[in-house]
Each structure stands twice: as C-alpha cells, then as structure tokens.
Amino acid sequence: xxxxxxxxxxxxxxxxxxxxxxxxxxxxxxxxxxxxxxxxxxxxxxxxxxxxxxxxxxxxxxxxxxxxxxxxxxxxxxxxxxxxxxxxxxxxxxxxxxxxxxxxxxxxxxxxxxxxxxxxxxxxxxxxxxxxxxxxxxxxxxxxxxxxxxxxxxxxxx
Amino acid sequence: xxxxxxxxxxxxxxxxxxxxxxxxxxxxxxxxxxxxxxxxxxxxxxxxxxxxxxxxxxxxxxxxxxxxxxxxxxxxxxxxxxxxxxxxxxxxxxxxxxxxxxxxxxxxxxxxxxxxxxx
Numbered sequence: 153x154x155x156x157x158x159x160x161x162x163x164x165x166x167x168x169x170x171x172x173x174x175x176x177x178x179x180x181x182x183x184x185x186x187x188x189x190x191x192x193x194x195x196x197x198x199x200x201x202x203x204x205x206x207x208x209x210x211x212x213x214x215x216x217x218x219x220x221x222x223x224x225x226x227x228x229x230x231x232x233x234x235x236x237x238x239x240x241x242x243x244x245x246x247x248x249x250x251x252x253x254x255x256x257x258x259x260x261x262x263x264x265x266x267x268x269x270x271x272x273x274x275x276x277x278x279x280x281x282x283x284x285x286x287x288x289x290x291x292x293x294x295x296x297x298x299x300x301x302x303x304x305x306x307x308x309x310x
Numbered sequence: 311x312x313x314x315x316x317x318x319x320x321x322x323x324x325x326x327x328x329x330x331x332x333x334x335x336x337x338x339x340x341x342x343x344x345x346x347x348x349x350x351x352x353x354x355x356x357x358x359x360x361x362x363x364x365x366x367x368x369x370x371x372x373x374x375x376x377x378x379x380x381x382x383x384x385x386x387x388x389x390x391x392x393x394x395x396x397x398x399x400x401x402x403x404x405x406x407x408x409x410x411x412x413x414x415x416x417x418x419x420x421x422x423x424x425x426x427x428x429x
Contacts, residue, residue, distance in 0.1 A: 184401060186394075187394055187397045187398050187401050188394075188398050188401070190390060190391070190394035191391065191394040191395040191397065191398040193390075193391060193394075194391050198391055199391065199395045202384075202389070202391055202392035202395045202396070203395050203396070203399070205392070207371050207375065207380065208380060208392070208396060210371075210373070210375065211375045211376055211377045211379070211380035211396070212377055212399070214374070214375060214376050214377075215357050215376045215377040215378075216357075218356060218357075218363075218376060219353055219356040219357050222352070222356045223349055223352055223353050223356060226352050227345070227349060227352075230348065230352075231341075231345070234341075235333075235337070238316070239316045239319065259361065260359065260360070260361030260362040261361040261362065261364070261365055263361070263362040264361060264362035264363065264364065264365025264366045265365050267365075267366050268365060268366055289366055289368070290366070290367065290368030290370065290374060291368075291373075291374060292374060294366035294367070294374075295363050295366060295367050295374060295376065297366070298359070298362035298363055298365070298366045299356050299359050299362065299363060301362065302355065302356075302359050302362045303352045303355045303356045303359070306348045306349075306351040306352035306355065307345065307348040307349060307352050308348075309348065
C-alpha cells in the first residue's frame with residue numbers, strides 16, 4: 153500500500169525534473185552551444201580574423217570604455233542613494249525608492265529615446281548644443297548616459 | 311544596507327570617528343559583498359545593453375558602435391561567423407559573470423535572499 157503511493161510520487165518528481173531539464177536545454181543550453189558552434193564553423197583562423205577586424209576591435213573598445221565609465225559612476229551614486237535610503241528618514245523617501253526602480257520598469261528603447269528627446273537636435277537643448285559643438289546623441293557621451301541610466305538600479309538596490 | 315540599520319555607525323560616531331572614517335571602516339566592510347554583487351550585475355548589463363544604446367548611438371562604425379550593435383550589423387550583412395564570433399565574446403562574459411555570481415552566493419547565502427527579494 154505504502155509502496156504503491158511512493159512510486160507515483162517518484163514518477164511525478166522525475167517527470168517534473170525531466171520537463172524542466174528539457175525546457176532549459178531547449179531554451180538556454182542549445183542556443184548557447186549554437187553560438188560557439190557557429191562562431192567556429194569556419195575554423196579558428198576565420199574566428200580570430202573577424203574578432204581582429206578594426207570595426208570589431210573598436211566596438212570592443214567602446215563597450216569596455218562604456219562599462220569603465222558607467223560602473224564606477226553607478227557605484228558612487230548607487231552607494232550615495234542606498235546610504236540615504238538606509239540611514240535616514242526623510243519626506244519623499246518612497247518617491248526616491250520608486251525613482252530608483254524606474255530604469256528597471258521602462259523599456260530600454262524608451263530610456264534611449266528619452267535622451268534623444270532631451271539632447272537631440274529637435275529638443276530645447278538642441279540648438280545650444282549644436283551652437284557649442286557639443287555632441288551627446290550619436291556620440292559616446294549619449295551611449296554612456298543611456299547605459300548608466302539602464303544599469304543604475306543594480307548597485308543602488310544591492 | 312537597510313536591514314543592517316545604523317547602530318554600528320552611531321557607535322563609531324559616538325567614539326569620535328569622522329563621517330568618512332565611519333563610512334570607510336564600518337559601513338563599507340558591511341556592504342562590500344552586496345556591493346560587489348551589484349557591480350557584477352551592473353557590469354554585465356552595461357556591456358550587453360542593446361536597446362537603449364541602439365537608440366542613441368547612431369550606429370557609426372568604428373566610432374559609436376558597441377559590441378552588441380556590432381553583432382547586429384554583422385548579422386544583417388549575412389556575416390554569420392563574424393556575428394557569432396562577437397556573440398561568443400559576450401556569451402563568455404555572461405558565463406564568467408554567472409560563475410562569479412554563483413561563487414559569491416555560495417560564500418554569502420544572504421545575497422541570494424536579497425536577489426530574490428529584488429526580483
């Protein structure tokens with residue numbers, strides 16, 4: 153009697169485990185493997201050649217530069233925000249907590265668009281920026297700004 | 311940080327430590343693992359961000375192209391080896407981040423609880 157109940161229970165557990173494994177294999181493991189298989193599809197020489205392409209190198213440099221500016225900036229302001237929230241009581245504290253979460257809540261495309269609307273040629277800051285030859289949108293500062301905005305909550309929340 | 315309260319800081323200040331000393335010697339050691347965890351996730355997202363950067367970058371090759379945008383261009387030019395090669399870099403970065411995150415969580419189980427609360 154007891155054995156009879158145990159076996160279906162075990163079956164259920166294995167069935168669930170199987171479904172989860174199948175799902176993860178199909179959704180995560182296989183695509184990840186495909187990335188590496190396709191990357192080396194034409195041999196390691198071709199792989200290195202595409203990575204050493206000047207455009208590829210400049211893209212890597214910019215990505216590293218962006219991260220190198222963004223992470224320390226978010227570190228400093230994230231600690232400041234976390235410090236203010238954790239150690240002090242003040243009016244509008246809940247507003248600040250909600251504001252910190254905004255980048256997680258809005259779509260990244262919107263976050264980017266916000267900066268285009270703020271600093272783009274059509275914005276009210278636009279004419280001033282053009283006059284003084286300051287490039288933010290379609291230039292590195294814009295990329296850094298957008299990335300900083302999107303990643304701000306990570307440090308502040310932890 | 312919120313769960314730790316500020317008893318320790320108040321103690322340090324009452325013993326005559328300056329604000330900066332309190333931060334450096336009391337607060338920072340308390341939050342360092344959580345901080346490292348946040349920096350890790352922040353870095354991963356910063357390097358992988360596509361949507362926001364795509365809108366503001368203007369896709370000028372060699373000037374304002376980041377790695378994720380570079381992958382998109384290669385892929386749309388049917389250079390699959392190039393696209394996947396660049397993707398493999400980002401994928402490796404993601405795997406390294408995951409391993410580091412797992413190691414951190416194993417050493418400091420309280421982080422996992424925190425991460426789940428935030429998620």
